[in-house]
Amino acid sequence: MRILRPSISLSVVMFALVLTFSCCEDSEDPASYPNLSIQFDHYFNNNVFELNKQYVTANQDTVEILEHKYIVSNIVFINSTQGIERSLKNAYYLVKVSLDSHRYQLSIPGSSTGLPPGNWDKIRFLIGLDSATNFAPEAAPKLFTDEGMFWDWNTGYKFYVMEGRYFSKDLQFPSTGVIAHIGDMHNLVELEFDLSQKGNLLLENGKTSELVLNVHVDQLFVDPNLVNLSDSSFQQAMGGPAAVSYRQNYSNGYWVLNSISNP
Amino acid sequence: MRRISYYLIFIAGLTVSCQKNGGNPPAPDSDNEFVCEGVTNTPLTIDLPTYFPPRSLPKGLTEEKFELGRHLFYEKKLSRTNTVSCGSCHQQSLAFTDGLAKGVGLYGDTLRRASMSLSNLLWEDKFFWDSRTLSLEEQALQPIEDHLEMDLTLEEAIERLEEDSLYDELFCKAFGVTEYQPRHIAEAIVNFEIALVSSDSKYDRYLRGKESLSLTEELGRQLFVTHPLPRSVPGANCGDCHNPLLTNGFLGPNGMKNNGLDSAENFTDLGFEEVTGNPVDRAKFKTTTLRNIELTGPYMHDGRFKTLEEVMDHYNEGLNWSPTIDPLMFASNNDPNSLKLGLMPYEIDAVIEFLKCLTDSSFVNDPRFSDPFEATVK
Helix, strand or coil: CCCHHHHHHHHHHHHHHHHHHHHHHHCCCHHHCCEEEEEEEEEECCEECCCCCEEECCCCCEEEEEEEEEEEEEEEEEECCCCEEEECCCCEEEEECCCCCCEEEEEEEHHHHCCCCEEECEEEEEECCCHHHHCCCCCCCCCCHHHCCEEECCCEEEEEEEEEEEECCCCCCCEEEEEEEEECHHHCEEEEEEHHHHCCEEECCCCEEEEEEEEEHHHHHCCCCCCCCCCHHHCEECCHHHHHHHHHHHCCCCEEEEEEECC | CHHHHHHHHHHHHHHHHCCCCCCCCCCCCCCCCCCCCCCCCCECCCCCCCCCCCCCCCCCCEHHHHHHHHHHHCCHHHCCCCCCCHHHHCEHHHCCECCCCCCECCCCCECCCCCCCCCCHHHCCCECCCCCECCHHHHHHHHHHCCCCCCCCHHHHHHHHHHCCHHHHHHHHHHCCCCCCHHHHHHHHHHHHHCCCCCCCHHHHHHCCCCCCCHHHHHHHHHHHCCCECCCECCCCCCCCCCCCCCCECCCCCCEECCCCCCHHHCCCCECHHHHCCHHHCCEEEECCCCCHHHCCCECCCCCECCHHHHHHHHHHCCCCCCCCCHHHHCCCCCCCCCCCCCCHHHHHHHHHHHHCCCCHHHHCCHHHCCCCCCCCC
């Protein structure tokens, strides 16, 4: 027994070592990657935005929004000084306002996306999807189908969705619908934020950094295009000029960088 | 000595944990008493279509639980009068509906709402017309205890099953037990229900590139998925609520919709508001699957429409405004001067032809989902 006991102990240690290292082959070590949280805080007329609540637009139209969501994809981190750009892989996200909160916390785990450590002075992403993803073959797995973002195989996806009601005494009924389903490649929006104004974004392995973006939902109805909701074309924008107007509005000051928290 | 004690405790623990009847040691008093030889875990194979939204199968699905669940689904002993099973209101030939406007209860009472079709439940996370349960397990047990539907306590249900020797082996193989718990009943029925995947309709074969739609069906498909733009793009706008892939709908913050059946003064069923207590949810109901819709009439939560033509007429020109009507109902107009959908008759026919492409004959005839008692005398 005196001879065996060390052997058993050694075997246990060896087994534990093998187990440890074999586990590492299958699961990424979180400490090897940085993590990023992008917080989208939604506001309407500078008040916390709530679904199912009436607001007055720049055109003095009364609206109530029941649904508000959009696709964020192709996130790119840029160090303009060094001329480096790094893209995330398999990174498609749906940002939505819930009944419970105006805030959507987009958590990006570095292990599955290849989040690049470094010092980044710009970030860029799409509101929508690139053409290859938007027009994937019919039988290919679809994104966000549970959320109704997939439209059809000719148009691809809805990039941005707002559904609500417009109230006016001039209507046949007290309210009617206001729908903005914005898709089509010509409505793809690319946003780029200068992070240096808030201090650069530092991504460090094993640590989580945070970006906070303020989202001004009221901007959907103004600048450059003042939306008059009594114009029925703005009540159902599925394509055509009204969709372009909405898209131009949300391309302009809709998402604003608020703050950066580095580890 | 202490080490020996540990070994003894370990072996004792192992012995207890390895008892295959889940803590009911076999102690036969007579030669006829059933002895549970232990659980059998044959993994349940369910093919998940690649083009459906991604889902993971719950852990622990087995053929044995499925088979037990299938028997329980069709077991009339689970009703007080021994006359009604889940399968009474959810008949396979009708895509697990009953062909009635509203369900009929155990004692002949007309129930409040129609029996819902059961298929592709893995892709749903709320159940019943008013979404009052958030788990399939709850959904499986509620009708047994409902006084109008099956009217048994779960304790009574278990007593009845324990008296039936048929279930000795079924429960043993599924769970390794001879004493049943409500959770066993729920889990077994859920195993059965999750396996009810309907994905072999003509539309599925079209999606897989195996079959073409006729010109009329293709027109119907395009109308189904298209939100209209007055004067330019005709559309029936079904897909905004009925997901064009799975054709059920959980879209929106809570997935519940008021589809304009009644004006506010005529509400007789508050729907989701009964669950949330919030007036913004008044007269909202679950947007149901359209799969096998040809077989699942009458339609709507109260079965008010007997035919698909009546359903289309409602959406085309019969909407009633109320404060909670879904905006998609009124912001969907082919005619810019009207609040009505305004489809032409040939377009309505085309949508209906497309809807018939959702009939899955292999699903409603699959012997795995059939009543196991039909061929035997009970």
